[in-house]
Amino acid sequence: MGSDLFIKDSYRDNVSNLLSVLNAAIKNAEEVGMVACFGFPNDNSEMVSRAFLKEKRIGLLDTYILPYKIGDYKASMKLLNPFSILFSNCLLGLSHLSSSNNIADTIIRKVRPQFEQTRFKWFNPTDYHLYQNNEMQCVWKISAFEGVKACFLMDVYPLTARNFDKAVRKMVSDVKKECGLFLYVGHLHFTPLSMVKIPRRFEPKAFRFDCRILDKEKLSKVDVFNIDNWEVDLSSYDLL
Secondary structure (H helix, E strand, C coil): CCCCCCCCHHHCCCHHHHHHHHHHHHHHHHHCCCCEEEECCCCCCHHHHHHHCCCEEEEECEEEEECCCHHHCCHHHHHHHHHHHHHHHHHHHHHHHCCCCCCCCCCECCCCCHHHHHHHHCCCHHHEEEEECCCCEEEEEEEEECCEEEEEEEEEECCCHHHHHHHHHHHHHHHCCCCCCEEEEECCCCCCCCCEECCHHHCCCCCEEEEEECCCCCCCHHHHCCHHHECCEHHHCCCC
């Protein structure tokens, strides 16, 4: 269950009000049987997440990119588009060699098919584009990110190296005339051939992944605070 907390600017200097709202929310979560609260705090809410919600860091999500048209990121680099298209096509061609169908042994994962029946009906459901065949399915979405139009691979299922690279190829094939930047944000247990991981210091945005355990008898700190145990990406909550 996803939730957001919005506070008017004029009320943000009243810590007691904030604590009252947060404590009521946590109490209600415990009463209805929720065993943990996790979130992706931005720069503004990180202090609230750590200090008041008492969430601890699970890890940082990784950002992968295929810069099909680098000029879409910065107009001054438009002359480099032929080179970025060539580079991207080389990656996409190489990705046909991806053959691994190994699925990560995550212990905290999305409940299918209930996940698909609800998740992509949030907000504006027509923004999501679904592709599926008898082997896999994937969802992508075009959105503005840090002021730049980009296409995000939101979800791949089952998440294997072969399916991931196939999803990227299908996404690019369908929308490359409309969008020139392709991104994936999440945690992968393999190295994709169709995208490159952006080094931390060059990431345009930090995607923090925090959690607070509510029921310590049902959940282990060792399990929860190991990002390898999570199936997590942009579809876990819409961070765009």
